[in-house]
Amino acid sequence: MNVVMIGSGYVGLVSGACFAEFGANVVCIDKDKSKIDSLLSGGIPIYEPGLDELVKRNVEAGRLGFSTDLREAVIEADLIFIAVGTPTRRGDGHADLQYVYAAAEEVAGYLKGYTVIVDKSTVPVGTARQVARIIRKTSPDADFDVASNPEFLREGSAIPDFMRPDRVVLGVESERAETLLRELYRPLNLIEAPIHVTDLESAELIKYASNAFLATKISFINEISRLCEKVGADVHSVAKGMGLDGRIGKKFLHAGPGYGGSCFPKDTLALIRIAQEHGASCRIVESVVEVNAAQKALMVSKVRDALGGSESDKNIAVLGLTFKPETDDMRDSPSLAILPALLDKGAIITAHDPQGVEEAKRLLPEGMQYCDDVYETLENADAVILMTEWNQYRGLDLGKVKAGMKGNVFVDLRNVYEKGLMEKHGLEYYCVGREGK
Secondary structure (H helix, E strand, O other), rough: OOEEEOOOHHHHHHHHHHHHHHHHEEEEEEEOHHHHHHHHHHOOOOOOHHHOOOOOOOOOOOEEEEEEOOHHHHHHHEEEEEEEOOOOOOOOOOOOHHHHHHHHHHHHOOOOOOOEEEEOOOOOOOOHHHHHHHHHHHHOOOOOEEEEEOOOOOOOOOOHHHHHHOOOEOOOHHHHHHHHHHHHOOHHHHHHHOOOEEOOOHHHHHHHHHHHHHHHHHHHHEEEEEEHHHHHHOHHHHHHHHHHHOOOOOOOOOOOOOOOOOOHHHHHHHHHHHHHHOOOHHHHHHHHHHHHEEEHHHHHHHHHHHOOOOOOOOOOOOEOOOOOOOOOOOOOOOOHHHHHHHHHHOEEEEOOOOOOHHHHHHOOOOOEEEEEOOOHHHHOEEEEEEOOOOOHHHHHOOOHHHHHHEEEEEEOOOOOOOHHHHHHHHOOOOOOOOOOO
């Protein structure tokens, strides 16, 4: 089976490499020649555990290729996946679909024989039908179907998520399209992965509804963490007690500085706009967005209070910049809201992150300083902020931490440590929704 993946970013590259691992012949297309040249020479433009080995293995097997030539790839394609970016449109919160529609128009002129065009990008309800209209207008005689196959990949564990998914969602309107997509995903039959076949609109909405629900769990437990601090409860214990209920589950009930990343921020906003356009209310999701913004602001106040009311001229060491571990993604990371606010009030910030520094240099203010070594980052610090729970921060030598610091304030925004342990090493410990200072 011949598969074309339009877009060689996170979703396109991971999905293309995984389909090649399934045995399909895959070509990943991108207009960015420098990206394609890098991929052809063995470079990987993103950090994702295991992706470099997966790409290398399938390139060497002749199942995975990269090109800027869409025409040549489309002529031979059975399935064409559109996996381009759909960022939040500036000013109104809508998903920006210009790249999706441009890809559809370009593909239309090259179609030969029956082809299924599949929306892999996260797109609002109605996008698949608009893609079909664009193709019909551009190429009235084309033999094709449009399908929706949303991705559910978690950054940092995308390959296991693809290879052992909770579900595969197929939005289709014809048996021919369903048959081709089922054949592509046939290797998952061995593990009995659920394949949920539905209509186009439902498939498109499943993605947004899923991400909004997960974001809701995060904002909910963050609100509960604030109440815990007021009444003297422990948010860890509360979350555990909630999560033991099978109807609720323990995942995403982790208090912290708020959600970020490439999906939750833009998808919650897009769902709100979709609801507004169709005259429906989405008040819970609106509150989720508000709570998330407030949580990031509250973390600034938490750091400020820990420093005695002012961060001016204080040396602050920051551990972790990305929105979560095992990724270099800085998009909507809490650090992008928290650290500039501290810098604006005169803080002197030195940061460490295993993968995110280069992107951080592009997105954070120029006043930031960066270190390659964790303990060098902590030298002469008045305070430490644990921002992202990378594994290497979970087992810090706390005696060495305290010995290198000038002060003793440790602000744990991910609740990695315990108060008693920190105090044993002479550190003044602050956390989220638990007993601390």
